[in-house]
Amino acid sequence: MNNDFQNTQNDLELESMRQQMTTLKNKLNQQEIVNDHLMRHSMKKTVSDINRTYIWLIVIGLLMVPYGYWAFVKLTGFSMAFWIGTSILMLVCAGATYYNKTRVKDANLMTNNLVDVSRRMARAKKFDADWLFFGIPAIILWLGWFAYESYLIAGNIEQNWLMYGGIIGGIIGAICGFSIHFKTQRQYQDIIDQIEDLTAEN
Amino acid sequence: MTNLERQFAQTVAEHKSTIYTVCYMFSQDADEVNDLFQEVLVNLWKGFENFEHRSDIKTWIYRVALNTCISIDRKKKRRSAETRLTMDINLFEDRDEDTKQVGMLHKRISKLQPFDRAIVLLWLENLSYEEIGQIVGITAKNVSVRLFRIREQLKQMSHD
Numbered sequence: 001m002n003n004d005f006q007n008t009q010n011d012l013e014l015e016s017m018r019q020q021m022t023t024l025k026n027k028l029n030q031q032e033i034v035n036d037h038l039m040r041h042s043m044k045k046t047v048s049d050i051n052r053t054y055i056w057l058i059v060i061g062l063l064m065v066p067y068g069y070w071a072f073v074k075l076t077g078f079s080m081a082f083w084i085g086t087s088i089l090m091l092v093c094a095g096a097t098y099y100n101k102t103r104v105k106d107a108n109l110m111t112n113n114l115v116d117v118s119r120r121m122a123r124a125k126k127f128d129a130d131w132l133f134f135g136i137p138a139i140i141l142w143l144g145w146f147a148y149e150s151y152l153i154a155g156n157i158e159q160n161w162l163m164y165g166g167i168i169g170g171i172i173g174a175i176c177g178f179s180i181h182f183k184t185q186r187q188y189q190d191i192i193d194q195i196e197d198l199t200a201e202n
Numbered sequence: 203m204t205n206l207e208r209q210f211a212q213t214v215a216e217h218k219s220t221i222y223t224v225c226y227m228f229s230q231d232a233d234e235v236n237d238l239f240q241e242v243l244v245n246l247w248k249g250f251e252n253f254e255h256r257s258d259i260k261t262w263i264y265r266v267a268l269n270t271c272i273s274i275d276r277k278k279k280r281r282s283a284e285t286r287l288t289m290d291i292n293l294f295e296d297r298d299e300d301t302k303q304v305g306m307l308h309k310r311i312s313k314l315q316p317f318d319r320a321i322v323l324l325w326l327e328n329l330s331y332e333e334i335g336q337i338v339g340i341t342a343k344n345v346s347v348r349l350f351r352i353r354e355q356l357k358q359m360s361h362d
Contacts, residue, residue: 013356020307021326023300024226028219115339121273 061094076162078149085145089138100127125188128181143170210250214243217263220327221246224264227311227323228271232294242270257336264329264337268320313359318352325349 065087072078072086147163154160214221225238245266253262294305311319317338324334331342331349340348 014353017307017310017356018326020303021223024223024304024307025219027300027304028222 061091064090072149076150077153082145082149086142089142093135096127096131100124100131121188125185128184128188132181139170139174143167146170206251210247213250213259213263214246217260220260220263221267223327224267224271224323227308227319228316230312235294238271238274241274242267245270261333261337264324268323268337272316272320310356310359314352314355318348318355321345321348322352 068083068086068090073080073083143166146166147160150160150162150166154162221242222235222239225235225242229235229238246263249262249266253259311322314322320338321334324337329337331345334345335342338345
């Protein structure tokens with residue numbers, strides 16, 4: 001008897017939600033899309049906005065090659081080997097970031113089901129996290145090399161302003177990089193938590 | 203307008219209430235609905251050319267809309283108002299009886315987790331368990347288990 005009553009209460013609850021949904025649909029069906037004539041322009045603009053982010057990554061990576069040559073070799077007199085090492089590092093970093101972003105954002109991603117999308121996000125998170133195992137040692141090595149090159153030019157530690165500047169820049173860069181990294185990881189984790197919640201029932 | 207753009211505009215016009223409903227249920231204010239609506243349209247447009255009509259277009263639209271609403275970075279910069287595509291309605295401010303009813307529905311659904319929100323939304327749209335399962339990526343049996351738990355949650359909410 002009690003169960004019957006509860007079932008009836010449940011049905012009423014769900015029935016009222018269905019009625020509210022119908023009300024919402026009726027309201028929306030009376031509406032027209034505003035700025036309909038801007039659709040074409042807007043679509044093209046927004047898609048190019050998304051692509052621009054990827055292009056920027058590549059452009060910065062590529063620009064670092066000539067800029068590094070000017071800044072390190074021509075301006076400060078660092079070795080060619082240092083410039084080549086820096087260029088390779090920058091290109092690898094930009095390439096890896098681009099690769100991971102396209103995995104999360106590609107055009108087909110949105111048409112897959114929610115669980116598939118979430119799994120891809122989980123893989124992207126893992127790639128992002130694994131990247132640190134390469135990224136941190138690479139940056140430490142690079143900073144060490146930078147300090148050594150600047151020491152060769154300055155001739156002593158006390159007057160090596162270039163090295164101090166490099167270290168300060170490196171610390172600021174590391175703080176920015178880590179804050180972006182942890183923010184991205186948190187966003188990925190939110191989605192992964194939802195998947196685990198779902199797959200726990202399967 | 204090209205033929206494809208005309209087809210897209212027609213598809214959006216036919217399914218605008220479906221898209222808007224999903225965006226509304228995943229938003230907390232009118233600006234957020236408009237941003238999501240715009241973002242869903244962009245993602246639909248990106249995939250429209252390659253949509254092969256093997257599945258129902260409505261199923262595909264649900265997938266894109268739900269994926270967008272769940273995955274989007276809410277802190278991203280607001281789109282400029284001059285190119286905004288939306289509907290001239292504010293379900294968060296209008297105060298007639300119908301809007302109040304819709305607001306009650308929003309309040310209940312927004313308390314659920316995003317995946318549950320997606321499932322109950324599709325159920326309210328009268329989709330079968332199989333169709334819901336195809337959209338969110340779980341089996342029909344899991345949909346029914348999930349819906350049972352959602353009902354329990356909703357019941358609990360009404361008691362609180």
